[in-house]
Amino acid sequence: MKCRICKKEAIVKLKHYNLPLCEEHFYEFFEKRVKKAIGKFGMFSNDDRILVAVSGGKDSMVVWYVLRKLGYEADGLFIRLGNGENIDKTQEMIKDFAKDIGGNLIVEDATRYLYGLSTFEATRVLRRSACSFCGMVKRYLMNKVAVEMGYDVLATGHNLDDEASQLLGNILHWQKGYVLRSWPVLEKTHEKFVKKVKPLVLNYEDDIKLYAEMRKIPFLKETCPFSIGATSKVYKKMLSVLESDQRGAMLSFYMGYIREKDDFFKKDEESVNLNSCEICGYPTTSKVCYFCRSREKLRERLGRKRGTIEG
Numbered sequence: 001m002k003c004r005i006c007k008k009e010a011i012v013k014l015k016h017y018n019l020p021l022c023e024e025h026f027y028e029f030f031e032k033r034v035k036k037a038i039g040k041f042g043m044f045s046n047d048d049r050i051l052v053a054v055s056g057g058k059d060s061m062v063v064w065y066v067l068r069k070l071g072y073e074a075d076g077l078f079i080r081l082g083n084g085e086n087i088d089k090t091q092e093m094i095k096d097f098a099k100d101i102g103g104n105l106i107v108e109d110a111t112r113y114l115y116g117l118s119t120f121e122a123t124r125v126l127r128r129s130a131c132s133f134c135g136m137v138k139r140y141l142m143n144k145v146a147v148e149m150g151y152d153v154l155a156t157g158h159n160l161d162d163e164a165s166q167l168l169g170n171i172l173h174w175q176k177g178y179v180l181r182s183w184p185v186l187e188k189t190h191e192k193f194v195k196k197v198k199p200l201v202l203n204y205e206d207d208i209k210l211y212a213e214m215r216k217i218p219f220l221k222e223t224c225p226f227s228i229g230a231t232s233k234v235y236k237k238m239l240s241v242l243e244s245d246q247r248g249a250m251l252s253f254y255m256g257y258i259r260e261k262d263d264f265f266k267k268d269e270e271s272v273n274l275n276s277c278e279i280c281g282y283p284t285t286s287k288v289c290y291f292c293r294s295r296e297k298l299r300e301r302l303g304r305k306r307g308t309i310e311g
C-alpha cells in the first residue's frame with residue numbers, strides 16, 4: 001500500500017476517503033481540512049484571540065493542538081463539572097498538555113455556581129436529564145469566561161460526526177430553528193455572546209482519533225457515563241451504518257446542508273431576538289436565562305432541604 005501523494009509506504013488508510021497515506025501526508029491532509037473549515041466559514045483570523053473549550057476528550061485536545069500548530073493564538077478553558085480524583089487527574093493532564101503546546105489554560109469551577117454541587121448532583125435535585133443540564137451549564141460558562149476575559153472567538157471540538165448526527169436529528173423532527181443553528185459558526189449577536197466556531201467540522205471522528213494517537217496527544221478514553229442513552233448516539237449509529245454502505249455519505253449529507261441552507265431557509269428568519277437576562281445580563285430568549293432560573297430553583301430546593309444556603 002503506497003501513499004497516494006508521495007508513493008512511499010503508506011501507514012494509514014482513511015476508510016472514509018479510501019485514501020492510503022504516509023505519516024507526513026496524513027498530518028498534512030488532516031490539518032488542511034481544519035484550515036479549509038476555518039477559511040470557508042470565516043471562523044477567525046490570525047489577530048483573533050481564541051479560547052478553546054477543552055474537556056480532555058480527543059476532539060477538544062486535537063483542535064487545540066492543531067490551532068496552535070497552525071500558528072493561532074489559542075488558549076484553553078477547562079470547566080470543572082464537579083470535584084474528585086478523576087476531575088483533578090483530567091485537569092493535570094490538560095495542564096501538562098498546555099505546557100507542551102505553549103498555550104495558557106484557564107480553569108473554571110462550575111460547582112461555585114451550583115452551591116457546591118457537581119452538575120450531576122444538581123440534576124438530581126432539579127430532576128432534569130443529566131446531559132441537557134450539563135450541556136447548558138458548560139455552554140453558559142464557556143461563553144461567560146470568553147466574554148469576561150476578552151476573547152474574540154470560542155472554539156469547540158465538535159466534529160463531522162457530531163454535526164451530521166445533530167443535523168439528522170433536527171431534520172427528522174423538523175426543528176427549523178435548530179437546523180439553522182447547526183451552522184459551524186455562530187456570530188456575535190449580543191454584547192455578551194462570544195462568536196462560536198467548530199474548526200473540526202470537516203473531519204471525521206475516526207480520523208481525529210487516529211490523528212491524536214499518531215501525534216501522541218493524550219486524551220480521556222472514556223466518554224461521560226451519563227450520555228449513554230443520549231438520542232444523538234442513535235443518529236450517529238444510523239449515519240455510520242449508512243457510511244459503511246456508502247462511503248462518504250456522512251460528509252456529503254453535511255455538505256449538502258452547507259450548500260443548500262440559504263435556499264431552503266430564508267436568511268431573515270435566522271435572527272432570533274436576544275434579550276439580556278434580568279439577573280446576570282447574559283443573552284437569553286426569555287426574561288431570565290435558563291442558567292439563572294436553574295440556579296434559583298436549585299437554591300429553593302436545597303434551601304428546603306438544608307435550610308442554610310448562600311448566594
Ligand SMILES: [Zn+2]
Nearest residue numbers: 003006022025
Ligand atoms: Zn506521503
Ligand SMILES: [Zn+2]
Nearest residue numbers: 277280289292
Ligand atoms: Zn442569567
